[in-house]
Amino acid sequence: MKAIFYDKYGTPDVLELKEVEKPVPEDNQVLVHIHAASINYGNLVLLKGEPFLARFAFGLFKPKYSIPGGDIAGRVESVGANVKQFQPGDEVLGDLSRCGWGGFAEYVSVPEHALVLKPASLSFEEAAAVPMAAVTALQSIRDKGRVKAGQKVLIHGASGGVGTFAVQIAKSFGAEVTAVCSTRNVKIAKSLGADSVIDYTREDFAKMNDRFDLIIGANGYQPISVYRRALKTNGIFVHVGGSSAQLFQAMTLGPWISLSGDKKVHSFLQRSNQKDLQHIKDLLEKGKVKPVIDKHFALHEVPEAFKYFAEGHAQGKVIIQIEAP
The missing domain is CATH 3.90.180.10 (Medium-chain alcohol dehydrogenases, catalytic domain)
Known part of the structure; x- marks a missing residue:
């Protein structure tokens, strides 16, 4: 072969x-x-x-x-x-x-x-x-992010493989989703069901007044401190992908931030399993994810x-x- x-x-x-x-x-x-x-x-x-x-x-x-x-x-x-x-x-x-x-x-x-x-x-x-992208999005939102219906969720890097699934999966849990992407991807993010879209070439989410219960870093480069400031009290940031510097901060500073304050920072590595893949299959068949x-x-x-x-x-x-x- x-x-x-x-x-x-x-x-x-x-x-x-x-x-x-x-x-x-x-x-x-x-x-x-x-x-x-x-x-x-x-x-x-x-x-x-x-x-x-x-x-x-x-x-x-x-x-x-x-x-x-x-x-x-x-x-x-x-x-x-x-x-x-x-x-x-x-x-x-x-x-x-x-x-x-x-x-x-x-x-x-x-x-x-x-x-x-x-x-x-x-x-x-x-x-x-x-498989990998959708299960990564599911596990980061459900397991690490502990998302609940009605919560405000920000997906940073909403137009990539994981990000496109993350927008849709967060919506499937009943969250209010804000997508962050570049100008050329705004239309895609809206088509996936994002409640609002931030074009990072024109706006900086960190300078806005909104605060979020959960932030998924699917692709980003900002220091962890930027995401931490954008979280509500008891909010959670989950690093899924992005710059090596951001990953290093999430792994080294994240545990200290989580223990010493009222906000949580996690790094995340997907663990494939058939049960979660079946869950994604069910969402696909119901038309909740594409x-x-x-x-x-x-x-x-x-x-x-x-x-x-x-x-x-x-x-x-x-x-x-x-x-x-």
Whole structure:
């Protein structure tokens, strides 16, 4: 089969298209013929081996997993003897980040707990946009942010992969949502249901009078102190993505701020699980959440897709088409 392969950390230029052996599913695995995949921030971490601490999980001197790719959507080709949830022909989507990655390939063998059935209303490309970004948004808002109906929530970086889902998921919990994005993304944020939109090129949310119960930092660069001032008493800031400096502050200053005051600061790392992916599937089927797709790239164009994604200006998700549409 064809797959994107790499054996050293570096820039997207280390990625190459190769012929590799097609996997054979074990007794508890499902063999999926992949139709589409997508790029997330975690893929960049695995590619570059940065921040360095990530190498203790993914390989200290060279990548532990030679085929990248976490989000997939495709069709089940065969199942192992102990698989109960799926059968050949099922259309599925899944997150491979806790079971060896391998999504930028024509086939993958994966434990059944990494998959859910694909909503019939979604194309494979739309389904591939969902898993990691949507579950990240769900867990940061529900678990870390402890959102409640009627609360005021600000999503900073509302036009990216996580941000577009965060706006919609916060609305699904009954929150009043303010989206922060650039001028060209205002229309997208409004279409996703944001109650108000701040164009950061024209307004600074930190200088406004509004205060928020929850702020999700999906993509930002401001010091943690800026977000802290914009929180209400007992408000929560959750760092999901953004600058390295902001992440460092959230990890080092966040615990002290949370213990010493009446506001909470958390850093957050998504943990994939089937239950939360099923929750997202239910929201998709009810029409409460929809994926936003920016660009499509073919499998052989994955290095170019990484370069584009790394620029940080994608409007929604960047999709890798494994099968020609």
